[in-house]
Amino acid sequence: MTPSSLHQLIEALRVLPGVGPKSATRMAYHLLQRDPGGAINLAHAIEYALANLKHCRRCNTFAETELCDICADPQRDAGKLCVVEMPTDLMMVEQTLAFHGLYFVLMGRLSPLDGVGAKDIALSQLLSRVADGEVAEVVLATNFTAEGEATAHYLAQMLQARGLAVSRIARGLPVGGELEHADPGTLAQALVERRPL
Amino acid sequence: MTPSSLHQLIEALRVLPGVGPKSATRMAYHLLQRDPGGAINLAHAIEYALANLKHCRRCNTFAETELCDICADPQRDAGKLCVVEMPTDLMMVEQTLAFHGLYFVLMGRLSPLDGVGAKDIALSQLLSRVADGEVAEVVLATNFTAEGEATAHYLAQMLQARGLAVSRIARGLPVGGELEHADPGTLAQALVERRPL
Ligand SMILES: [Zn+2]
Ligand SMILES: [Zn+2]
Numbered sequence: 001m002t003p004s005s006l007h008q009l010i011e012a013l014r015v016l017p018g019v020g021p022k023s024a025t026r027m028a029y030h031l032l033q034r035d036p037g038g039a040i041n042l043a044h045a046i047e048y049a050l051a052n053l054k055h056c057r058r059c060n061t062f063a064e065t066e067l068c069d070i071c072a073d074p075q076r077d078a079g080k081l082c083v084v085e086m087p088t089d090l091m092m093v094e095q096t097l098a099f100h101g102l103y104f105v106l107m108g109r110l111s112p113l114d115g116v117g118a119k120d121i122a123l124s125q126l127l128s129r130v131a132d133g134e135v136a137e138v139v140l141a142t143n144f145t146a147e148g149e150a151t152a153h154y155l156a157q158m159l160q161a162r163g164l165a166v167s168r169i170a171r172g173l174p175v176g177g178e179l180e181h182a183d184p185g186t187l188a189q190a191l192v193e194r195r196p197l
Numbered sequence: 198m199t200p201s202s203l204h205q206l207i208e209a210l211r212v213l214p215g216v217g218p219k220s221a222t223r224m225a226y227h228l229l230q231r232d233p234g235g236a237i238n239l240a241h242a243i244e245y246a247l248a249n250l251k252h253c254r255r256c257n258t259f260a261e262t263e264l265c266d267i268c269a270d271p272q273r274d275a276g277k278l279c280v281v282e283m284p285t286d287l288m289m290v291e292q293t294l295a296f297h298g299l300y301f302v303l304m305g306r307l308s309p310l311d312g313v314g315a316k317d318i319a320l321s322q323l324l325s326r327v328a329d330g331e332v333a334e335v336v337l338a339t340n341f342t343a344e345g346e347a348t349a350h351y352l353a354q355m356l357q358a359r360g361l362a363v364s365r366i367a368r369g370l371p372v373g374g375e376l377e378h379a380d381p382g383t384l385a386q387a388l389v390e391r392r393p394l
Contacts, residue, residue: 001266001267001288001291002259002284002288003249003250003259003260003261003265004261005242005245005246005249005250005261006246006250006259008242008245008246009242009243009245009246011242012235012238012239012241012242012243013213013239013242015228015232015235015236015238015239016213016224016227016228016239017223017224017227018220018223023215025285026214026215027213027214028246029283029284029285030213030214031212031213031243031246032246032247032250032259033304033305035212036247038209038212039212039243039247040243040244040247041209041212042209042210042212042213042240042243043239043240043241043243043244044209044240045202045205045206045208045209045210046206046209046228046236046237046239046240047237047240048202048205048206049202049203049205049206049225049228049229050229050233050236050237052200052202053200053202053203053229062199062200062203062229063200064200064201064202068200069198070198086226087199087226088222088226091198091199094198107230108230
């Protein structure tokens with residue numbers, strides 16, 4: 001009874017992560033009924049992004065050019081390479097202004113349970129990237145989730161076997177954090193990873 | 198630092214209801230990285246639906262033809278008109294097989310707090326629809342939310358003033374429902390709306 005083009009739109013919306021049949025239906029009605037202008041804009045933005053975005057040849061983040069702005073910047077310290085899971089993580093690190101090296105974006109993390117293995121993230125590209133003769137230290141900045149930790153562990157072994165210095169960003173209490181409000185796991189980790197003064 | 202076509206895609210995704218900056222970003226990466234085929238399909242489905250869907254001239258639901266299948270069916274009882282908020286509500290009523298009349302879809306509900314007034318839903322179209330000389334009873338099947346109730350109240354006054362019989366779908370315990378598990382409001386309503394046997 002649903003017209004087929006409406007049915008197709010509802011089905012098509014379900015490619016979006018976290019969108020089930022109910023919210024896809026709600027989204028379709030919203031687009032058609034309340035915001036056809038936003039809908040056509042969305043269709044064009046998808047087509048434009050797919051046509052124009054590629055991966056930076058050097059760091060694998062999304063870019064419209066062969067080299068992204070950071071990789072093309074001769075001021076960056078080419079001896080340090082920070083490995084992150086996603087482009088958003090790169091932006092978070094960049095916002096700290098505490099890192100002046102270059103990046104490598106895995107575009108994912110190892111997640112055997114979801115069928116994401118070493119071949120599904122950009123590991124071989126990372127290996128050729130670190131073989132440029134300039135990278136001396138790799139800073140692993142994957143998430144502190146089970147999957148991010150497993151990915152860091154795997155990368156560390158692979159990179160150390162190639163004679164590279166490998167480090168991991170620190171875990172601990174947040175700046176301004178009070179022991180009273182820290183979760184026990186983080187506090188335990190802050191104790192284990194204590195630094196000599 | 199975000200390439201502009203990626204930025205535009207993230208912004209464009211925010212027209213979807215319930216999608217904020219974080220989930221728009223997650224959706225954009227997912228489309229680009231994991232499902233470009235689904236993404237292009239989504240773009241085409243939006244364009245196709247916008248180009249092909251119109252409102253049924255008679256009942257106002259989405260249709261690809263002048264008249265939807267139900268309105269075009271001469272077997273339906275043209276003396277009864279069931280008024281619902283959205284096309285999904287029409288489908289829910291239709292699935293019961295308990296109603297053989299025709300429908301009218303408001304495509305919304307009165308919601309003064311959200312700025313949705315009488316002009317923003319299809320009230321004037323409903324008034325000309327019920328003036329066809331065939332409709333004798335209007336069954337109000339808007340939701341039992343504050344807004345749906347207010348809409349039903351408003352419609353009832355408007356339709357009764359035009360000499361039409363107006364009814365409201367019943368509230369009460371669900372089929373198979375036990376008093377022990379009913380919420381007090383529903384139980385109270387079931388008492389108030391008790392029927393003589
Ligand atoms: Zn780059
Ligand atoms: Zn119709």
